[in-house]
Amino acid sequence: xxxxxxxxxxxxxxxxxxxxxxxxxxxxxxxxxxxxxxxxxxxxxxxxxxxxxxxxxxxxxxxxxxxxxxxxx
Amino acid sequence: xxxxxxxxxxxxxxxxxxxxxxxxxxxxxxxxxxxxxxxxxxxxxxxxxxxxxxxxxxxxxxxxxxxxxxxxxxxxxxxxxxxxxxxxxxxxxxxxxxxxxxxxxxxxxxxxxxxxxxxxxxxxxxxxxxxxxxxxxxxxxxxxxxxxxxxxxxxxxxxxxxxxxxxxxxxxx
Numbered sequence: 001x002x003x004x005x006x007x008x009x010x011x012x013x014x015x016x017x018x019x020x021x022x023x024x025x026x027x028x029x030x031x032x033x034x035x036x037x038x039x040x041x042x043x044x045x046x047x048x049x050x051x052x053x054x055x056x057x058x059x060x061x062x063x064x065x066x067x068x069x070x071x072x073x
Numbered sequence: 074x075x076x077x078x079x080x081x082x083x084x085x086x087x088x089x090x091x092x093x094x095x096x097x098x099x100x101x102x103x104x105x106x107x108x109x110x111x112x113x114x115x116x117x118x119x120x121x122x123x124x125x126x127x128x129x130x131x132x133x134x135x136x137x138x139x140x141x142x143x144x145x146x147x148x149x150x151x152x153x154x155x156x157x158x159x160x161x162x163x164x165x166x167x168x169x170x171x172x173x174x175x176x177x178x179x180x181x182x183x184x185x186x187x188x189x190x191x192x193x194x195x196x197x198x199x200x201x202x203x204x205x206x207x208x209x210x211x212x213x214x215x216x217x218x219x220x221x222x223x224x225x226x227x228x229x230x231x232x233x234x235x236x237x238x239x240x241x242x243x244x245x246x
Binding site: 003004005006007008009010012015018019020021022030031032033034035036037038039041044045048049051052053055056057058059060 | 108109110111112113114115116117118119120121122125127173174175176177178179181182184185186188191192195200201233234238239240241242243244245246
């Protein structure tokens with residue numbers, strides 16, 4: 001977007017990598033729960049903050065991979 | 074910035090395979106769908122988030138259930154329209170029209186896809202400078218990538234540019 005810094009997060013690493021966005025955070029979460037488990041505010045904030053913090057850096061950035069999942073790994 | 078590299082090549086393959094199959098049978102077949110692929114990631118300066126206005130863009134299909142028409146979620150060819158609603162909207166007033174994800178999580182806790190209250194808290198905490206008062210919402214089942222580029226994203230870009238935001242967060246479903 002012209003002059004606008006953008007960031008996104010995705011559980012779908014394969015498709016997201018193909019599109020090649022300027023800032024991307026990849027998780028092991030799932031379709032329909034992109035930011036984390038329902039009512040797990042701590043997890044949702046972790047994913048959100050990791051994604052938002054990328055805005056502080058010039059793009060393009062290497063994709064950041066987070067070990068966040070719906071079930072404990 | 075090119076949103077869809079090799080556009081003509083992508084569309085030709087799409088038209089001759091996925092679309093031709095759909096038109097012949099009325100069924101979708103994602104085994105013969107080729108996702109768009111960009112070799113180049115856009116470059117751009119970062120921002121100081123704590124001093125910036127952020128706009129939220131969601132592809133979860135959220136809309137105001139009492140005043141807006143739902144997205145055409147059952148449409149096999151997708152719905153390329155958008156809705157906007159205030160970021161202050163109570164979750165009780167929002168529904169989600171998107172047939173391509175399980176709604177169990179978002180029905181339990183909308184913040185798994187629409188982090189409105191989290192973003193408000195981050196503004197209060199000083200992590201985000203400001204949150205634009207409107208959310209840009211669309212339904213993310215968009216198989217015709219050229220329509221996304223030609224119809225949906227010009228409208229998204231117009232709203233983003235009008236918002237005065239310096240940064241955008243996209244939360245896909």
